[in-house]
Amino acid sequence: MDFQLDKEHEMARSLFKEFAEKEVKPHAIEVDETEVFPRETVNKMAKYGFLGIPIPKEYGGQGCDVLTYVMCVEELAKVCGTTAVIVSAHTSLCMDPILTFGTEEQKKKYLPDLASGKKLGAFGLTEPGAGTDAQGVQTKAVLSEDGKEWILNGSKCFITNGKEADVYIIIAYTDVVLDKKGRKQKKFSAFIVDKGLPGFTFGTKENKMGIRGSSTYELIFQDVHVPAENLLGQRGKGFPIAMHTLDGGRIGIAAQALGLAEGALGRTVDYVKERKQFGRAIAQFQNTQFQLANLKTETDAAKLLVYKAARAKEAAAANGYKTRFSEDAAEAKLFAAETAMDVTTKCVQLFGGYGYIREYEVERMMRDAKITEIYEGTSEVQRMVISGAMLK
């Protein structure tokens, strides 16, 4: 077992760190305040290949491993949770399912533009009545009589990269079958849907607690004609595709959570050395020291789980997903998200009154951290996944 990063990964980290510090950090407060999608930063990330890190070179990607991608999201999240989730949703939720389940034609058509960042990706599963419970999905796709198109109707909510994306992976039900007990069961399929198709519009923009610069929108489909060749994977196999996609996405969100914890902790360490109370730096108080020790230990433990999950996905991808990485991803996301929430909350406390002031940024990190316990599977869902595998 090797806990040391090799030279390549170390250098990749230094790249992401430098980029995050120089290009992302200076805009983080403004992005949060104004809720404006950081398009210029996204374009810069595209220029340097950050939007196609784990995609093979033959499809225009960087040909790197999952760990490199994870470190990118982590370093971005240290300075800006919004920027981190843009990369995560684009990579894990849109490109990964196309790479894993797409036909050669679909990969050639979509991946080069996505990996180069010419286009941005998004994923739509959640609906007002269907979050954790996928059976609640109402969005429906019906094959046209000539078999050339799917007619899509319904809506999706809380979609990350919502209005800014160009390519969407949409989960809709295409069949209803009866299970062994005679109950109706929806069978889902996945579709690659291009922005601009007639009938595909956007609803309200969500006004969120955190990750405020990320474009979170409702997607509305009214008789949207999706070409038959845009069915991703097989008809009726959309649920496993969605679950696989979310497993991968959880590693990205775990990396985001990890970065938020590290970012808040780093600032807090600097702050407690400067801040004086009762004539000495608050770093000299044992309460501060013990708290910092706990937070660092938690964060490092989260890091090991996140990197382990990245390695597990890498190994699974190499053998055509014969091995599972769902539990690794669930453990990483559960622990990293709860760590992020705990660390950022306590960092705000260590900052005292200044922690509550926006300029000091730890309160933003605390607001950003909360969503990591909710999206791409709540912490409760992660516990279901982990225990489900244990009790099988």
Place this chain on the structure above:
Amino acid sequence: MKVVVCVKQVPDTKGGVKFKPDGTLDRSAMLAIMNPDDKAGLEAALRLKDEYGAEVSVVTMGLPKADAVLREAFAMGADKGYLVTDRVLGGADTWATSTTLAGALRNLDYDLIITGRQAIDGDTAQVGPQISEHLHIPVISYAEDIKVNPEEGTVEVKRQFEDRYHIVKAKMPCLITCLSELNEPRYMTPGGIFDAFQKDVTVWGRKDLKDVKDEDIGKVGSPTQIAKASDKVAKGKGEQVIPDSPEEAVDYIMGKLDEKHVI
């Protein structure tokens, strides 16, 4: 067109400078980076690659770990990398360094050699111009803009001065030393980093240096003696004096030069 860029791995002085008890830099206590002026030189070369398809080679002299700056250069887009390293080259001052680098550069074809103006660990700004002397080629220092005319085989360089600039045109081959203000160096790409570690770096030792005498390299070949090393002090506002006569002015200036050990 062939462009060779000389780069140096230096301690990052951003986080403060650390010294050993003997007054020399404690390099092990500081993060190693590519010297900023050299990085601008590399960027200038890579722009010539983008525009004219120039082949970009990078040469560095240092410890074996200086390999890292060549990998970084590869990840930014450089084509070839040369590491000049040998125990006998250690302890070199600017003279011995430029002699060594010139010995290495004599093995390569080039139209243009680009170096940084100066390294942030020594701040001498001597190595680039000295290399050009060794190689008997023209030097244009302090470049803040470089234009190449491949058909004519010439370069036109805007040289920065404190209160003016010069535009100098020269025939290639020549050497240019450039400032970090010249450009904003590109970032590496993630894929470029992984490819960089698959590439071969050519390692040269003493025996590979062409037309170089033993007495001109390493500590033995270094006439410089360091009296004292200190962190860079910000340049002050200066002093204005209005002397009553030319004689008084000369006396004042001579006194100052003497005080600073310039004469």
